Amino acid sequence: MQLTPLAVGFGATIEGMDLRQADAGTAELLRAALLEYGLLVIRGQSLTPRDQVLATNVFGKPEVFPTMRGQLSGWPEIFRVASRAEDGHVDVGRYWHSDGSFREDPTPISFWYSEVQSEEGGDTLFTDLQQAYAELQPDIQEEFDTLSTAHRNGVVHPLVLRHPKTGTRALYLNIGLTAGVLGYSADHSKALMAAVDRHYSRPDATYVHHWLPGDVVVADNLHVAHKATPITPSTRRILNRTTVRADGVIWSNPAPEAGAPRPAP
Template sequence: MQLTPLPVGFGAEIAGVDLRQADAATADLLRSSLLEYGLLVIRGQSFTPAEQVAATRLFGAPEVFPTVRGQLPEWPEIFRVASRPEDGHVEVGRYWHSDGSFRADPTPISFWYSEVRSDEGGDTLFTDLQQAYATLQPDIQQEFATLKTAHRNGVVHPLVLRHPKTGVPALYLNLGLTAGVLGYSPEHSRALMDAVDRHYSRDGATYRHHWLPGDVVVADNLHVAHQATPITPATRRILNRTTVRADGVIWYDAERKAA
């Protein structure tokens, strides 16, 4: 397995691995790499739905989703995102977010597999939430560290969320599902969210992934956020996404490996 860091300061491309045949040592390396880099890009994979679910289990127990139009009834672990409604969910996630942030225990890991790629459009943007916090002015860091945000469903999270494994703080905000900042007026909340949106998108801070057939991208949702870009139904694209439950995640255990 070869690892090459991406040039944006987070994320890494992994080569020389077939996730269908990953042994325990390879799984440990993948998990430790995800914990360090926040994002893994693994090209040239080939999955059936069963094989994708099995590969997801290298990182933990998958979440399940209700079956609706465009989904795979026999595979509730797979959430299909597509350019056409008959193929999956459309027009989703076109704002900075981390999957499952609406849960009281946020979804820690997302895993995408490119089943059908488009020739044009549909790229996904990623940004480093830990660097987003680290690059704030100290007085703004101090202010943000005291704030909490409320999702539209009432779930509350700190604006500065510490990673449950590493303890590194991250600027954690879902710009589409957050109702506001606790204690702030709607206008003040909107101004803060707009400022965070711009900060996530600052020059040099984002990685843009153009999907190729067989691409796998794995994201630590507590380290990076992502944003979908527009795609037209005139071109067909399908991404199969699986996610790991907070109570089932497998983080790399450096202490155990050192013992």
């Protein structure tokens, strides 16, 4: 198993492993890497729906989705994103967001498997929410630290969220589903959200993932946000997504004390 940090400053690629054969030591290494880098890109996998659900269990208990058009029959844990309606859900997430932010307890981890991928279109963009907060001017940080946002379904979250495992602050704003900032007028809320949207997209802050067949991408939704880009029905693409429940997440164990043995890579 070889881990290489991405040049953008967050995230890492992992090569030389088969998720179907991950043992306890490998699982712990994956959890530790996700906690450190926020995003894992694992190439060359071959996963059945059952394999994907089992691999998701490395990070915690999967969420279950209601039966609806586009879902994969017999696998309620898998939310299918596709370029064609007969294959899954289309035209979703084309704005900066973290999956499951509309929940009272936000979805901590998302896991995508590229089942069918065209050579053109449908890239996914990722940005580091912790670095986005760190790069704000101190007076803006102080303002944002006091604010909360309301989703369209009424769920309220702080605009600056502390990671439940590391305590690191991160901007946390779903650009598409947020109704407004509590205590701010509609115009003020709109202006703030537009400014955050631009900040997420600032130069050199985005990792662009071009999907290849067999790709797995795992994201810590409290560390990074993502954004879909357009893909037309003229080309066929299917991403199978599983997500981890907030009450079932498994973060990395505490680092061993000095001199204690570590799992071999």
